[in-house]
Amino acid sequence: MQFPESWLREFCNPPLTTQELAETLTMAGLEVEELAPVAPPFSKIVVGEIKEAVQHPNADRLRVCQVDVGGAAPLTIVCGAPNARPGIRVPCAQVGAELPPGDDGKPFLIKVGKLRGVESHGMLCSARELRLADDHGGLLELPLDAPLGQDIRQYLNLDDTLFTLKLTPNLAHALSVYGIAREVAALTGAPLKPLAFPVAPVGHADKLPVKVSAPDLCGRFSGRIVRNVNTQARTPQWMVERLARCGQRSVAPLVDISNYVMFELGRPSHIFDLDKIHGGLEVRWGRAGEQLKLLNGNTVTVDDKVGVIADAHAVESLAGIMGGDATAVSDTTKNIYIEAAFWWPKAIAGRSRRYNFSTDAGHRFERGVDPQLTVEHIERITELVVQICGTAETQCGPMDDQCVNLPQAQPVTLRVARAAKVIGMPLTQVQCVQALQRLGLDVTEGEGVLTVVPPSYRFDLLIEEDLIEEVARMVGYNQLPTTPPLAPITPKLPLESTRDPFAVRRQLAGLGYQETINFSFVEERWEHELAGNAQPIRLLNPIASQMSVMRSTLLGALLQVLKFNLDRKAERVRVFELGRVFLRDASVKSSDTTVEGFHQPMRVAGLAYGAALPLQWGSKEQGVDFFDVKGDVEALLAPLQAQFEPAEHPAMHPGRCARVRVAGREIGYVGELHPRWRQSWDLQQAPVLFELELDAVLQRPVPGFRPVAKHQSVQRDLAVVVAESVTHAQLMGAIEAALPATTLRGAVLFDVYRPKPLRAGEEAAVGALAQGEKSLAVRLTLGSDVATLTEAEIEAAVQAVVEQLAARTGAKLRA
Structure with a gap:
């Protein structure tokens, strides 16, 4: 709701400055979102009248004007405006005037100047030049008549x-200048100007037949015929x-009159061209297939x-x-029908x-x-x-007022003790009565109870x-x-065995990913x-046709973010999202949270695309891979040990996709x-994605905590030949099963060797790996908390690993 302060002060003028008035309204729940001046600052611009305008001797588009600004002699001003003519009154910037800043942000100073050889002592202004x-x-x-x-x-x-108010839906009574003035009067005690509605003299007896067929739509319908109006009259400048x-x-x-009364009193109304109405009017619910061309040019089907x-x-x-x-009324309209109604909000x-x-x-x-107040x-x-728009022949008809289904005000009871408890401060019955009466409410007092019949x-x-709420507003927040x-406050401490989601965000950011937040509703195609x-x-009610279903994966939104960035020439994209x-x-x-x-x-979920590392001198550029x-996933889960096993996912490459497990549980x-x-x-490179259960x-x-080992550990390397189908997880599982954790300090795969394919007619070398086999080299770290391992104990441990590998994976020592 936007309105000028001057209009408000015509109805109620409290002894407050503009800032104090804005603060008063805001603290009463009518939030003043913005205060803006009507015009930017400028000076020495006065009302002037063009007395004479002759053609410039050296320019076709300029006129030399004699302008009277109320001084001893008229000013000579050169002007190029097309409507510069004798007899009109316009803003005149005198020498020394300062106009509002232009597009460069600098104010424009008026000086005596020469235009094509003629001195100009000022400037005649347009509305745009005054901003x-x-x-x-x-x-x-x-x-x-401007002086x-x-x-x-x-x-x-x-x-x-200009005041701009941000009103909540329950403050509809303040959607007019008079409604806000009523609030200001209640808040400040300043007198409110009473409204007067003089009754127009009736000049004819005609009424337009109106039938209200839907009382659940329209509770009251009022109207009047006015004949012989001049629609080509000009809207007064004050109203404009x-x-x-x-x-x-x-x-x-x-149209301006109808809008003006809406802003003034809060009631929208409509003015029909009477001669374009066929018969009478019927107020009803629409029928399927009926069409209407609206004032905005749109044609709608009801x-x-x-x-x-x-x-x-x-x-x-x-x-x-x-x-x-x-x-709709037009320049040819002669007779009108003015309508004002009460429509049920629902x-x-x-x-x-x-x-x-x-x-x-x-x-x-x-x-x-x-x-x-329709009438x-x-x-x-x-x-x-x-x-x-009146003429000598203008005649007003009688008022036609049909009340078919008006709301009945129900009394509302206020317990003073309850109000004091809810508001959180001691209140007397007198305070509550005064607060409600200032709002114009009729209050009936009882023993600690007030009854109000709302207006x-x-x-x-x-x-x-x-x-x-009304009492709290009037008393003042x-x-x-x-x-x-x-109440005692006991902080809820998080378990030491968990971390905060923000820690996950920080860790992913540290890995080079940027967070993105997306809608929970997505395209149906993404889900398929x-x-x-x-x-x-x-x-049931999507905000857009392409957002018609709820997401069951975060990957579609990340791909959309990737596409958005690639369309804007981004070369390296790493994004993630935490979402439901x-x-x-x-x-x-069903529960409070489900x-x-x-x-x-x-x-x-995360996505990586483009180069593995930002451009630098220390390494060659190569694309990010699986x-x-x-x-990154292992770093995110650490110190938990994740297992990766081949899998299939609808969104991922059949041969380059892995299922992630932690402690035997599948998490993504x-x-x-x-x-x-x-x-x-339409992606030039395949992005790599991951999606994990957040709770895991x-x-x-x-x-x-455990003590640092007092005895030196030893390392032994094993090279075993296994089938190509044996995975890293199977290899490590067999090694860990062979020895207790007190002996096996660590095992690392440090080399993988596969034989080159044989050419046609070529024979494999003696002892070479067969096709379908590979060699895996593992470094074992062995130790003991009791004593330094002997050579026999080391050999026994290595032999146990070899036997377990052979039993579980079919591995054999490489010759």
Whole structure:
């Protein structure tokens, strides 16, 4: 809600500065989001009248003007504006004037200058040069009664301030300047200007037949016919300026009047061209297939969930949202029908969003508008229509007011003791009564209990808590005492065997990954392709068609981030995300943190693309591969020991994908993107991805302390020949099973050898490895806490390893 301070002070003018007024409104719950001046600072610009404008002797597009600014003699000013002509009054910047800063941010100083040989003693200004509007079509023309020589800032009230309020949905009564003035009067005690609605004299007896067929849509419908209006009249400058300062541009006089009363009193209304209405009007719910061309040019199709106003031929308006083009007023309009109605908020809420637009009318009606003053507001509109568009033949018809289903105000009870307990400060009954009466509420007192029947404009007061909030606002939130909490606070310490998710984020950042945050709803195609999920969880009301299902994997969003960066010429991308995925699970029951039938675990996923290392002199550039990311996963899980085994995943390369296990539990996958999806995403290189269960990543073994070994350990190297299918995990498993942990201090694979393929007709050398075999070299570190190992003990340990390898993997010592 935007409005000028000067308009507010016409209704209620408290002895507060602009900043104090803004602070008062904010502390009462009407948050002032922004304060902005109407115009930037400038000086020595006054009202001037062009007395003479002759052609410049040396320029076709310039005129030499004689301008009267109320001084002893007129000023000679050279001007190139197309509308510079005798008889108009315009802003005139005198010599020494300082105009608002231009695009370069520097103020513009007016000096005596020569234009094509003619001296110019000032400058005539457009609205754009004064930074009042973007229009640069010519000089800003002022009314002919503008006093000559008066400072333009004073004449146009340019020292005014624009207030922008950020209102919560329950403050719909403050969606008008008068509504805010009512709040200011209650907060400050300053008098509120009473409203007067003079009744227009009736000049004819005609009424437009109106039938309200949907009482659940429209509770009250009021209207009046006004004949012989002049729609080509000009909207007064004061109204144009006030609308502009409310963020509304001037359109035409009748439209401007309707908008003006909406900002003034908070009631949207509509003015029909009476001669374009066929028969009468019917207020009803729409019918499937009916279409309407709106004032904004859009053509919409309605159904039985949308309210309409229709005549005998077609739908003419979306109820409470926007009028139709067919009955819109125009320059040829002569007779009009003014309508003001009460629309039930639930019947309007959400309807405009179905058509992808919003209106000021819909914004107000879906929050609630006073149902009691439709007739008075039509009288206000009529007064302005007669004043601005009236002619000698203008005649107003009688008021047609149909009340079919008005809301009934229910009394609300406030317990003083309850209010004191909720607000957290001692309150007396007198304080509560005064606070509510300042808001204009009718209060009935009992023994510690107050009963209020809300006025028609306070439709938000329904329960006791609403009245408690009003008391707190009037007493002042800044009056609440600062009291420490009374309950004992016991910090919840995390287990030593876990770490915080932020530690995971920091570690991944240290590995060169950047965090990204993505939506939990994704394209259905991603679920089919990347997760192999044939039945994803669908959204009932997706925010976009391409975000129709809940994700069961984080990989799709990471690929989307990769594509976004590659499209912007990024060469090396490493990103990760910690987020929730959504899986069907019938075993999950409903609770405070779960939804029945759905499992929502947290996962961590990462993606690496491009060079393995940033560009540097110390190493050759090479692309990131499976083992680079596998190393990152091992670093992330350390000191837990992860096992990797060949696996398949819908998103990953069939031969370059591994399942990750920790302590026998499967926790995720790591691998290259599947070539099929790499091609569909148009990627020059295969990114490497991983996705892990976050709860497993957060686990940390509690450190166990043991003394440093007093006896020297020994190392022995073994080279064994095994089948190509034997994995590193199988090899290490056999070694660890052969010896107790007190003897085996460590085992490291340090060499892998495979024979070269034989050429046609070539025979293998004696003792060479056969095709399908490989040689693995392992370094064993052996030791004892009791004594230094003897040669016999060392040989026995090595022999036990060899035997276990032979038994488990079929390994044999390499000759």
